[in-house]
Amino acid sequence: MVAQKINASDAMLKVMADWGIDHIFGLPGGSFDSTMNALHNQKAIMRYIQVRHEEVGALAAAGEAKATGKIAATFGSAGPGAVHLLNGLYDAKYDHVPVLALVGQVATGVMNTDYFQEMNENPMFADVAVYNRTVMTAEQMPLVVDQAIQQAYKHHGVAVVTIPTNLGWQPIEDNFEATANLFQIGNYPEPRNADIERALQLIKEAKQPIIYFGQGASAAGEELVALSEQLKIPMMSSALAKGIVADDYPAYMLSAGRVATKPGVDLATAADLILFVGSNYEFGQYFFNPDAKFIQIDIDPTKLGHRHHVDVGILADAKTALKTLLTASQPVANQSTFYKAAIANKANWDVWTASFEEDDQSPLRVEPVFKQINDMASADAIFNLDVGNVSIDGVRFLKMRPGQKMTLSAWYATMGCAVPAAIGTQATYPDRQVWSISGDGGFSMVMQDIITQVKYQMPIINVVLSNDSFGFIEAEQDDKGQPRSGVAIQGADYGAAATAMGARGFTVRTLAELKTAFAAAMGTKEPVVIDVKIANERPLPVEQLVIDEQTQDPEKVAAFVEKYHAQGLKPFRAFLEN
CATH class of the missing domain: 3.40.50.970 (Thiamin diphosphate (ThDP)-binding fold, Pyr/PP domains)
Incomplete structure (x- = not known):
């Protein structure tokens, strides 16, 4: 034929x-x-x-x-x-x-x-x-x-x-047959018993162990929580892995580095053992305790030892390796001082960040904006974060839980990624609530494609945090002691621009206007742009905290605390000694 x-x-x-x-x-x-x-x-x-x-x-x-x-x-x-x-x-x-x-x-x-x-x-x-x-x-x-x-x-x-x-x-x-039905990735190796035994021995000997996981653990959220609970080990993750474990899990400290939280940075620097699961975190050399023991789980043998020295390498899928560790280990009865301090430290952080959620200063702080996002977000919402200070704010203040998703240009870190990613995720998940959250710098790079959202009737909620600055770079220049150069940007009314493109646009300057705009956006069937005018204030630099009067210059502590409204934050040392 x-x-x-x-x-x-x-x-x-x-x-x-x-x-x-x-x-x-x-x-x-x-x-x-x-x-x-x-x-x-x-x-x-x-x-x-x-x-x-x-x-x-x-x-x-x-x-x-x-x-x-x-x-x-x-x-x-x-x-x-x-x-x-x-x-x-x-x-x-x-x-x-x-x-x-x-x-x-x-x-x-x-x-x-x-x-x-x-x-x-x-x-x-x-x-x-x-x-x-x-x-x-x-x-x-x-x-x-x-x-x-x-x-x-x-x-x-x-x-x-x-x-x-x-x-x-x-x-x-017309006779070509695609290989889609035949294609499969090769089976991953089972972890070796000797590696599992050695890993558990190192964990048992450690005084301040932590679990650090990345995207490679995306299918292992339950196993991560189970191992954390069984061995009484606090957890943290890369920024991209946010959402694998519920943010409100008491022993999950979120991330370390600059796009990070205080509990995450504290844990990374204090740990004497790191169980490193499915990650290729490139900044570990700057934030992990260099003397810590390292146990690494990865499916790619070239990643073992790629970023750090490794005491035990486990070549296996994250889910399989964690299940094996669970089966081979015994429950730890008592919480260590370190484990209890980590949980108390996170609770202190949560109370501090929540204290700003109803702040009515104008221009606004970012915490009230994320409070509105969290309150409005559906159980299966997809958040698409842009790059800059908004990445820091999103990682800190989005209260994610399993069932929700987040995208971020984490490694390449291109500005202008959030609006396009929202279009991509809405196209494949038309029945889910989709958000783009951008700074004004990133949004203005790609704002023309709000027209794309309008054309295809994508009910994306686009939040723009406008501070008239490339704030992330501004902070880097400040840290280097150089004059601010090229970081101030011309402001615009992005809500009005969105309206001109056929979307529903809001421009917000006060807490009352913020709440009104989010209430109006609830359940909308058309794209929305909420342009929030925020203060050009640097996010708390958790990677260089100055809050401990016992170990740091009291005058510098007072100045730092005043600048960042950090009166409610306690140093990790205080929880370890309590």
């Missing part, structure tokens, strides 16, 4: 659909016309979402992949469209999520002739991609895309397929 014919671009989209991709973000261009034609033909299986900048499309795909763990897709046409994709693709690369990027190219007959918008695109994507190919024949298109998706999943990264536009128009036999 002779197979029916189908255009190569149509065959390619069918392969993508077989892998579970049902939408794609991008902007059309002449070099991408054959695929645009296929998107029209195959609209029953592939939804095209038009963005207003290719960077937004790539960031939307990256955000979607972070939230789902599944591959997401974006495209750009030859030349400028392809170049615009790079920022979002690097975000996907750095946070190790699978993204497929289709890139337009001029027709094969005019390649290598300096044709309009022609460029050698493969070298441009060589660093960002785990798979980077140009299709050479029409018959290759479904095969190359099938291989690209395999590699993106296998290596947790970006796959780029460049398509000369004439090839997509050519008819090929």
Whole structure:
């Protein structure tokens, strides 16, 4: 029987659909016309979402992949469209999520002739991609895309397929079978008994052990809590791992570093043993006790010892390794002084942060804003945080629980990621409540794509924290003693701008206006932008606290406490000695 014919671009989209991709973000261009034609033909299986900048499309795909763990897709046409994709693709690369990027190219007959918008695109994507190919024949298109998706999943990264536009128009036999149903990641090794026994012995000998977990423990929230309770060990995590364990779990201290909490930093510096689970935290050398024993659990053997010395390396899936540790260990009856101090320290932090939730200063503090977000957030809400001070505030003040999700450009740290990520997560979770939370710097980079939210009737709640400054960089310049340079930004009424784009916009300057705006946004079926004018005040620098009069200069302590309203905070030493 002779197979029916189908255009190569149509065959390619069918392969993508077989892998579970049902939408794609991008902007059309002449070099991408054959695929645009296929998107029209195959609209029953592939939804095209038009963005207003290719960077937004790539960031939307990256955000979607972070939230789902599944591959997401974006495209750009030859030349400028392809170049615009790079920022979002690097975000996907750095946070190790699978993204497929289709890139337009001029027709094969005019390649290598300096044709309009022609460029050698493969070298441009060589660093960002785990798979980077140009299709050479029409018959290759479904095969190359099938291989690209395999590699993106296998290596947790970006796959780029460049398509000369004439090839997509050519008819090929409609008989290609995608490998989606056959594909599987290899089985992870079981932890070795000797490693488990040695790890438990080190934990038993430790006086101040902690558990530190990252995204690699995303499926092991229950096991983390169970091990913490069984062995009486407090926990902390990377910023990206926020949400795996409920924020209100008393023994979970959130994160360390600058995008962090005081309890997290205190724990990291005090620990004499760290059970390091599914993380590649790059700043550990600055915040972990350098003399601490290290037990590392990871599925990738190249990660063992990559960031720190390791006393015991356990090559295994986080969930499996934690279950094995649970089975092989006995419950600890009594809480150690360190464990009780950690819990008391967190309780003190929670009381201190809550004391500002009804603060009515104008411009506003950020705590009342996050109080409104937490009160309004649904049980399955998805929060998309931008980069800057808003990252610090979100990690500290969002009260997340299992069932909710959060995305963040944690490692690549590109500003302008929140609005696109919200578009990506809303596209794949149309029935869930989705938030973008940005500073005015990040929001103004991508605010044109509020129009995208309007076009597709995405009921995203976009919160903008406007302080007229690149505050994160301002603080870095202050710490270096240099004059503030280039960090002040021109303010704007983003609520009014959102209204002009067809969204529902609010501009907030007081606590009463804040509550009114959030009440109006509740249950809306259209995109909302709430522009909150906040004070340009540095978040409490938990990585350089000066609050202990017994060990630090009392005059400096008094000045620090006054500046950051830290009268209610106690040093960790006080809890250890209590």
